[in-house]
Amino acid sequence: MSTKTQTTPQTAHDTAPKSSTGGTVPAVNGMPTVTSDKKTTGDAATSTRAPRRRAALAAQTNWQSVHDEVLRRIHTRQWKPGDLIPKEVELAEQLGCARATVNRALRELATEGFLDRRRKAGTRVASHPVRRAKLDIPVIRLEIEGRGQKYAYGLLYSERRTPPPEICTNLAVTPDSDMLHITSLHLADGKPYMFEERWVSVAATPAIAEADLSKISANEWLVLHAPYTKGDISFSAVLASETEAKILRTHKDAPLFLMERTTWNGDHGITSARLLFAPGYRMHSAI
Amino acid sequence: MSTKTQTTPQTAHDTAPKSSTGGTVPAVNGMPTVTSDKKTTGDAATSTRAPRRRAALAAQTNWQSVHDEVLRRIHTRQWKPGDLIPKEVELAEQLGCARATVNRALRELATEGFLDRRRKAGTRVASHPVRRAKLDIPVIRLEIEGRGQKYAYGLLYSERRTPPPEICTNLAVTPDSDMLHITSLHLADGKPYMFEERWVSVAATPAIAEADLSKISANEWLVLHAPYTKGDISFSAVLASETEAKILRTHKDAPLFLMERTTWNGDHGITSARLLFAPGYRMHSAI
DNA sequence: AACGATAATATGTACGTACATAATAACTCT
């Protein structure tokens, strides 16, 4: 598949061939980290657990520095995609810390997508680093206020009625179920920012019928009062319809960023929302 | 701010007032988990560390079940947004496990956005659960193949030249730097799927000048050969230009989903790409 | 050679202890 030939699983050492009780540890973060008293001759059987002695002020190797050191080796291509890296005990020895510490670091790196780990098979550098962009999906109000803009919210429409077919499919509810249909507009510094159309299952969340949704947005109310166990979010690009354009104060057929969210609590569909952002909206993320 | 009045910081107990050495543990995941021998009278001073005895087949309370139990209490609103939850030692006692186990569970819940934790201040249920949608940004080829479609890739254009101003800004390179400008098309089942326009800094990645980018896409090549330490990704909606429409086999002014990516290695800008997806594209994520 | 049982092994995790750290609470002095 890949062009790299790698028949025998071979560890990608290059540092420290075998020096079991090595005195100095390879530089971690540029800092030498001289753990002089590594492995204080196993007198572990004493009643008061002999604590690993360390210099008074010397920063000990913590999981974060192990994390950074491993990442550095990946970034400098000392360890390349697909390579098998040393096992936890070896790394612990090399870096002068406990296996648990290495484990913590490698575990984080694995969830970040840099490493692939499998029992017995070992740990290798991810060959297809699936970059996990962590999208923070905050409450719109906080997103706007966080930029120092003034947030405003207006309830446009609210009606209790039975849902249209596509909502039934989305939330797995019956066509005759008791639902709330809400449309509202969120503004930043007085300008239309996002237009929201939402369906909420009253059966799943009876309290919403009494909520005053002209003061607090349905989303914020739900966040505070209706927990959910799973959800789904999708993003796409659409053209503004005539009415959508009017509400967002733009022109028909403007390109709009659409976010669709559906949330569930167990097997009960809670809410399904269609969030249309005004032209020019960009969703960002670090990666 | 919030309508909830909560003056004195009060722990949200309701289970187990104080029964220090309680026999049964509150149901974890509905399973009773009767740890009969909790706290086996402190004979810890024995040389061979007295291991916590546990029933042969009974599943012990692991961090995952603690995680799920805490999440259940949040979802059932036993612990509401803003509430202070019991401290680690108390939870460990309640659930019959070590503090480290509780710590692991709560730590995960905090990174998932359900909890806010602060030293000394304690742990409380997040009042604005910033939902972190984890977007997996895979290599396009894998995304397409993962859906069982046939992937194809075509290099449209490749030239080595100096960058336009906006790229200089994006990547912080000088206007006279040596760069590669590439446009290519990715197809799924023979149909245009994504149109890519990319600038790569040859100075930062000299090896790319020799790469055969008609066989492997620039993105995949970079993933394998040019590590990066940080990156930025943004999403928006745009209208198709005349040429973009022609390439993606759609019509002018079609709404297109645009992904813009920039990556860095330390202080060196590596690449900046503009990925235009064919109409109808939806990016999904669980939440 | 194919197959199945068994051993070996790297990661996964639980636990108790010890100590670090940050933030609050309590206290002292003026």
Place this chain on the structure above:
DNA sequence: AGAGTTATTATGTACGTACATATTATCGTT
């Protein structure tokens, strides 16, 4: 009362040991 200092406390984490678990490697057996 206000300011500065000290004690307290909940989380954060390092460590060693023990054991669980998932794979892979090995070794017989047919």
